Amino acid sequence: MTKLMKNKFFQLASISLISIALTACTATEQAPSTQSQNELRATGDMGVIIERATGQVQIVDHSDQNVVSEIDGLGDLSHASIVYSRDQRFAYVFGRDGGLTKVDLLKDKIANRVIQSGNSIGGAISQDGKLVAVSNYTPGGVKVFDSETLALVANIEATIVPSKGQTKDGQPYRSKVVGLVDAPGNKFVFSLFDSHETWVADFSTGKPVITKFKDIGLFPYDALISGDGRYYIAGLFGEDGMALLDLWHIEKGVTRILKDYGKGEQKLPVYKMPHLEGWAIAGDHAFVPAVGQHKVLVISTKTWQQVAEIPAHSQPIFVMAQPDNRQIWVNFAYPDNNTIQVFNTETFELVNTLTPGPAVLHMEFTPRGEHVWMSVRDNNEVQIYDTQTQTLLKTLKSKSPSGIFFTNRAHQIGL
C-alpha cells in the first residue's frame, strides 16, 4: 500500500500557509518528555500519531493504550506520512513543507531534520532499510537519503514539462512526483503526475538504475503496491481506469485495468478522490472505494475486473482490511465523515455502523488485528475499538489527529 494522503495536491498552497502559522503559534508549548531517557523501552508496540494543526507528533504505546510523549517542531504536517527504520527505533516523518524529520522513539526527541525540498508528498524506505526516499512536487523529483545520517545519496530529477514554463527561481518546471513506494530488490517505484509516467529506480547495485514507462495514463495522482510487492497500481486523475505495472514482468510494460474506475459521469459531486492505500486485498478480492459513489467495489485480483459492489453509507475514502482479512472498515468523505462502516469480506454484509464523531480521518490496526485506532480530528481525540465486537475501549486526547502509524510497518513491503 502506498502512504497516507498523497492526493489533493491541488489544494495545498492555502493549507500550507495556515499550518505554518499554527505551528509558529504553538512552538512554545512543547510538552516535556514523560519518560526517562534511561528507562528501557522496546518499540515493537509503539506508534506515532500526526497532530497536523500544531506540527507535533505523539508517540504512543498500543499495549498500554497511552500517549508516551509529544514531540514538537516538525513543521507543516498536513498530509504527513511516516515510515520506520529497520530496528523500529526511528520514525521518518514526511512533512508537507519538504521537511524530513527523523524522530527517536527511545529518546522522545527529534534525532535529525532536513528541509529537502519546497513541497513534498510522502516517502518510502528501502527493503534493506539503508535508504529513505521522498517524492517532491517542488522541485519535482525524488531525493534519496542515507537513513542513518540523512545525507543526500541520490537526486532523481523528474521529466521537464515545457508547457508548464519555469518555476519561480527560473528553473524549467519538472513534473510533480506521486505514489512513491518501496519494492523488493531495493527498488523505489513512483509516478510523474504532469508527464504521465511511472519510473522504477533500482538501488540494488548502489548506483540507481532507472526504468521509465511513458504514457501510462493521464495525471497519475496516487498509487499502491500489493503486499507482496508485485503489483504497482496508479490511479489516474485525468481519465478513468488505472495503470498496472507487474514488477515480476516489467518487460510487459504498464497495462490499463478497471477502465470505468474514476470520476466518469458522476451523478454526485466528488468530494475527495479516495486514498489508494485503502485497497484491502482479502483472498481473491480487492475492496476498493468507488469514486464519488456510495459504494465499495469488489474487484477480482485475477482479472482486475469488478465482480460485485457493496452499498455504503456515503462516498468511501479508506477501505481497510483487518490483518486477519475477516472484515473491512470504511470511512467516508465530508460531510459524512463522522461515520465508519464495517463489512464482512466473505458475505459482503454490513456488520456495524459506528459514529465515532466529526472527521474520522484515518484508521490503524494493531499488528495482529485485535484493536483498531481511529483519529477523530474535530473531537481532538483518538478512539480505540475492539475489532471483534466493534466496542469502544478507550479514548486518548490528541490535537487534530490525522495519520496513525504503528511500528510494525517497518516489516511490511510497501509501508
Added chain:
Amino acid sequence: MTKLMKNKFFQLASISLISIALTACTATEQAPSTQSQNELRATGDMGVIIERATGQVQIVDHSDQNVVSEIDGLGDLSHASIVYSRDQRFAYVFGRDGGLTKVDLLKDKIANRVIQSGNSIGGAISQDGKLVAVSNYTPGGVKVFDSETLALVANIEATIVPSKGQTKDGQPYRSKVVGLVDAPGNKFVFSLFDSHETWVADFSTGKPVITKFKDIGLFPYDALISGDGRYYIAGLFGEDGMALLDLWHIEKGVTRILKDYGKGEQKLPVYKMPHLEGWAIAGDHAFVPAVGQHKVLVISTKTWQQVAEIPAHSQPIFVMAQPDNRQIWVNFAYPDNNTIQVFNTETFELVNTLTPGPAVLHMEFTPRGEHVWMSVRDNNEVQIYDTQTQTLLKTLKSKSPSGIFFTNRAHQIGL
C-alpha cells in the same frame, strides 16, 4: 504457520538425556554480555538462535549481522521454538524439558523461567499478547500463562486415553498435545495425538471456552495455520490425508483434504516427517514438502487438491516462501541435508542449488526478505545469504544452531 519442530516425539527420550548432559558440561562457559545494560537498543531487527546442544541461545542483530550476546541455562533445547512479546522485548523459549524461559532482549539475560511440565513441544502467544500457551506431552495438555509474570492462568487437561494405562506417577494417561497455534479472537488451536482430536480454546472472554472436534484422523502429529488465521491444517501420522478446520466456519467441522498426502506406499524410506511450518503459500498455491519423495507438491488453496509437483534434490523438510513470495527455499532430510534448493513460485523452475554444509536445519528470512539466515548445525555456523542473488554474505559462529527466530514474528498471526 506453526512452530518449529514439533514432530519426532517418538525419538525424544534418548535425545533429551544427551542434551541435558551436554548442558551440564557447558554450564561454566557462560559468555558475558557484550552490551551495556544502559545502552539504548531497539529490538525490531533482532532475533534469537537456538544452540541446542548447550542449552544456550544467541541474541542477534540482522541489520549489523552479528551476535549481540549469548544466554546460558535454558535447559534442553532440542526442538525448541520461540514466540515474542507484543513489544518485541521478550522471547519466550519453549524447551523440550518443560521449561518455559522468558529472555529479555534489552538486558541480555533470563527474566523468568518456570518448569511447567515434564515434556513439552512448543507454544504460542495470544493475539492480545497477554497469554502464553505451551503444549505438553507429559502430562498431556496445554498450560496457559500470564505473559508478564509466567503465573499459571489455565490448565487444559487433554483427553484420558484408557488404553495407555497410567503414567509413572499413577495418573491416568492423557493424550499428548501437538500443533498448538494462536488464532484471531484470542484463541488457541491444538491437536491431541493419542485421542485424534482438534480443540479450539477461546480466551476472548477471560475464562476459556473449549470446542472439541473428535475423530479428525489418526494421530495428528503437527499442524499449521494460514497467515490470515483462517485455516488450521493438521498432518496425520496414522493415515494418509490431512485434517482441515476452517475457523471462519467451525460449524462445518473438520474435513479431510489431500487424501494421498502421507507415507502411503513409499518406495523410499521416510527419513523424517516434513515440518508443516514449511508450507509456503504464494498466490493460489501452497508449496508442500512431499513425504518420503524427492518432490515439492503444489496444492491449490481453492480446492486443496494437488495441481503440480516439482522434482527436488531429495526428501524436503522445510519449504519456505520469501516474504515477497517470489521464490521458495527448500532444505532436505538426512543424509542430503547439506543442500538447499531455490525454486521460482511462478514457473516452478529451479533457480539455484546451494551446499551450505552439513545439517542445514532451519531458515529465517529478514522481515522484508532481502536476506535469509540458515543454521548449518554440524559446521557450528549460521550463514547469511542475499535472496535475490543467492550469494553468501556472511558467516557467524554458533554452537550446533537449530531454530532461528526474528522478532518480527511478534506481529504475525500464528507465529
